[in-house]
Each structure stands twice: as structure tokens, then as C-alpha cells.
Amino acid sequence: MKNEIKNIEWLFDKPIAHRGLIEKGYVENTEKAFLNCVKKGYAIETDVRYDKDKNLVCFHDKDLKRLANLDLEIKDLSKNELKKIRLLGKEKIVYFDELLNLVNEKVPILIEIKYPSEKTIEKDLLNALKGYNGKYAVQSFNPLCLIRLKKLAPFILRGQLITLDKDRPYTEKLKWSFVNKFTCPDFLSVNVEGLNFSYILPTLCYTVKTEEDFKKAMKYCDNIIAENFLEYGEFKEK
Template sequence: MSSGAARRPQVVAHRGASHTRAEHTLGAYLTALDEGADALECDVRLTADGHLVCVHDRDLRRTASRPGVVSTMDLAELDQLDFASWKNPWAELDDDAPDKDPDLDKVLTLRRLLETVADHDRRVELAIETKHPTRYGGLVERRLLELLREFGWDRSGTPVRVMSFSWTALQRVQRLAPDVPLVQLIERAHHWPMLRPVIGDDWMLGPGVQELRDHPRLGESLVRTGRPIHVWTVNTETELDLCLGLGVTAVITDRPAYVRDLLDG
């Protein structure tokens, strides 16, 4: 791996240690903490009864192996589902597999994740992505900030930053909690010229690593802004080298232990 990075980027566990554990489960996040992740990343969606849960997809087919839309279900309904078996469907046939702890494999509420971070024995940051479009619109951000306020994490010094592909969602957060850091996610290189005039002066940038690889001029343009850059999803040594060459602030990875090992030589 190349050397000479200006500073070590923050290692952010994407949906937890999701390369080895089922994404967005408490088990995945506890593993990421054990592996020394500097920060945890999660996606949040709102249930029908107003709870924020850590789920990426709007429907449940991939991660809970059944039909259903998160926004139309109550938390109690989601709580009955197994969100981990899809990751290792043959585990029940493995006599050497450790006994499962159902609490680690259920739907994870954002409140539970915040409590886990608050109780941890070192500072851990949180990168929370609000998913759009959604039937609840701006209610997602309002519920998020209500919850952050309970933890005292809606003000300067908060360990939380909010990310979204929706710049209007980030504008809502800025109006409601001006001191919460914001990251404008960038899905396609050709979106950047349209986003640049409308995003806040102090927002950070979150490009995908594939776009940086496929469009080198995108990385050059982002670096010239002088803004912190948080790149997703960085899972190989080649991808990490690209990030180090750009001097990015954070790398979001499914493999926090592996990336830490690369950075630490």
C-alpha cells in the first residue's frame, strides 16, 4: 500500500462490520466496535408507528426474507422478524457455529444504537443517513433530531453527522439543528455540478468510490473545494490507496478491521 497520506482517515463501519455480520444488526455494530472502528454508519427509516429503525431497503425481501414495506409496519411487527439468517443461511447445519443470540439479530432501533455508542468506553462517532424518497418526507429528519436532542447530540461537539443524497433533507436538518455536521452524498459524477451551487458552505462531501475511480476529475474537483471528503464503500487496498491519494477525511467500509490493518501497516 502506498504511504505518505497527510493524515490517517477515520474508519467508518458501513452498516456495522457488514462483511462478516448481517448489516444493521446490533451484532454487526458490536463487532465493528470490537474491531476498533472510529465511527459507525447507518441508514434510518421510519416505521408506521413513528420509530426510527436501522434498515437500508424500503422492503424486507433481502434482509428479512419476506415481503413487506418498512414504512407500513409497526415496530412490534418488525421485532418479530429475523434480520440475520439471510447472511449465513446454512448456519443451522454447522455443528461448530456458536449459539445465536436473538437480541443481536433483530431489527435495530436507532435509539438502541445511540445508547450503545453513548455507553461505549471510548468516543465513537455516528454517520446517520436519512433515506429518501419516503412517504413521511421531512418527518424523518424531525424525528431524528428529536432523538438526538434527548442525548444532547443536537449541538456543537456532537458525535453525530447526518448524511443524505437529498440536499433538501440536509437543509431541513440545518434549519432545525445548525450545529449538526452534514454530509452531501454524491451518487453520480454528473450530479456534482448541479449540487455544488445549492449545498451549504460548511457541508462535507460523500462520493462513492466507484465514481471516483471511473471519473478521476470528480475527485480532483471535490478536493479543490477544500471540504472534508467521506468516501463509500471502501473495501479493497486499491480503493483505499485511491482515497489516501486524495487525502480524504473518512473511509466508509464493510471491513473495518481489514482497513484498519492496512492503515496501520
């Protein structure tokens, strides 16, 4: 897992697929979406959070309302319970160890640690990555998460997720510039809605969904975390 010199180039090679490469009939953060990335050679962006027993689940929302129409939170359910659920009536929830096996070091993984999370989640994620020699980076909105990662594993790529208020972009930029002095991220991930300027640090833009978003993002950023990118621009499939 350890690399003495950080390899950051892959972050800017080609678009990073937001929650997997989702095409018609696919569900975010599921086996089909992840394997589609492997098949077509795109990096995966995914989310991790705890289940009831502190196993790492690849799931964005804190609850199952949107994808399973269940008023239940991930943190309150065991692996056995979560594995019985079908997202949008058809797909199983994927655990992080399963994702690593699916990817098998073939494409990079950009991992977002969801919060609020217990402060043990960074250590558990690093333990899960022991022996995994594929390319990966970890990002979070929570600055404390990045500080803990810096102490636990200074050699891994760390990214600070930022949501800029489009009505106060410069105030927000100053705030995050101050925060970044403590977190020392290797890169930033900035929302496309609030994007109005470039950064000194290497920067990803999320979540790009249209060609218009793409053009705006590439004016200020080094790469995109995107959906639907096979439908527009230079990435359009023929």
C-alpha cells in the same frame, strides 16, 4: 446535543464502518455489528427510516426482500411486527433509540436519512438525539433534508451524499457544486466508482470494499466509509 463549534475531526480519524463492523456471521445494521464497532473503536455508519408508526429504524433497504426474504416494506410494519422478524434467519432489527443505548457515546455515529421520507423525519431524528452527548453527523442524498436540518439544527454536522456517474464526472461535479450552495454541507460523501478528483469540502468516500478502492479513495478523499477494511492495508488485523 448542541455544540457551538463543530467538531469535524473525528470524521477523518479512522475508517467508518459501513452499517457496522461486519465480520463472518454478522448481519449489517444489527446489534452484533454495532457492538463490534464499540469493541474495536470504530465509528458507525447507519441508516434511518420510518416504520409504520414513524419510529426510527436502523435499516438500509426500503423492504425486507434481501435480508429476510419477505416482500414487505418497512414503512408498512409496526415495531411489534418488525421485532418478530429475524434478518438472515438470526438477527433482530435495531431501532435508533436502541442503537444510541448500545453505543452509549463510546464511538461516533454517521447517520444517513433514507429517502423518500416524510419531511418530519429530520425533526424526529433531532428529538431522538436530545440529551445524547456522543459524536454524530447526519447525511442524506436528499438536498431538501439538509436544508431542513440547517434550519432546525445549524450546529450539527451535515453531509451531502453524492453519486457521481463515472462517465460524466465533471458534469456531475458542476451540478452538485450548484446544489451545495443551497444546502451548505459541512462535508461530502462521494461514491468510489465515480471518484476522479478532489473537492474543496472535506470528503468521505463510500463504499470502499477492497484495497484497490482504498488506494483510490485516499488519493482524493479525507476518509472512507468502508467494509472489510480489517482485511487490508494498515488496518489489517494480525
